[in-house]
Amino acid sequence: MLSRTWIVTLVGAACATTLAGCSLVDGTTSPTVTVTAHATTTAEPSAQPAVTITAAPTVDGTYARPLWLGQVPLDMGDNNLGVPGDTPEALQDRRLEPRAWLPDPESEEWFQRISMDVPQDVVTRSSWQAGCPVDISEMAYIEMPYWGFDKKVHTGEMIIHEDHVEDVAKAFEKIFDAQYPIEEMRVISREERDSPPTGDHNVTSGFTCRQIVGACRTLVAARLRQGHRHQSLPQPVPSR
Numbered sequence: 001m002l003s004r005t006w007i008v009t010l011v012g013a014a015c016a017t018t019l020a021g022c023s024l025v026d027g028t029t030s031p032t033v034t035v036t037a038h039a040t041t042t043a044e045p046s047a048q049p050a051v052t053i054t055a056a057p058t059v060d061g062t063y064a065r066p067l068w069l070g071q072v073p074l075d076m077g078d079n080n081l082g083v084p085g086d087t088p089e090a091l092q093d094r095r096l097e098p099r100a101w102l103p104d105p106e107s108e109e110w111f112q113r114i115s116m117d118v119p120q121d122v123v124t125r126s127s128w129q130a131g132c133p134v135d136i137s138e139m140a141y142i143e144m145p146y147w148g149f150d151k152k153v154h155t156g157e158m159i160i161h162e163d164h165v166e167d168v169a170k171a172f173e174k175i176f177d178a179q180y181p182i183e184e185m186r187v188i189s190r191e192e193r194d195s196p197p198t199g200d201h202n203v204t205s206g207f208t209c210r211q212i213v214g215a216c217r218t219l220v221a222a223r224l225r226q227g228h229r230h231q232s233l234p235q236p237v238p239s240r
Contacts, residue, residue, distance in 0.1 A: 063097040063150040073196035082197035132209040156185025158206035
């Protein structure tokens, strides 16, 4: 709001008015009269930016993974294996989306990317380590799509022996064409392998190098499914 002030000075001239022989003025100089006037001017309002309100996207929790999944260790038995328990009600009709892992493919078409040399960053986050009976140079790495329980296509990965990687890819191509749902398809790390068992993982994986329970030998396992509340039993070390 803007305010402006004007000062107006009025000077009365000496005048004499005679009415019925009576003078209305005494002939002296009239006093100076100052009148101050205030004028207020309102500024034009400035244009305000347009405000666009976008509704928040609806989050579908149908396939959301429970926060406690993989966080509650099983009791351990005398055989150093987890003691199986009842399947939690939330997992009895298990249809969960995978955890965020590799970027999802741009289409729903089958593909396979095979590397006969496992990338070093994949080796680092895998269960392979010095002392495993199969050297990492004998392994291959594959990326391929799979259908999740959330009815979306995701990118999976596996480490597979180089002699069998093509056959494994063909098998999973048929699984993909049938839209058979898989919860997760990814490489398992040493930290996951060595953590206390919770029995509620459901990971489709390939190569896993782990110690045989109750023995001093190392097992190379190609576990394709690890069901909830289920523990893999020890297996003989394959002869080489």
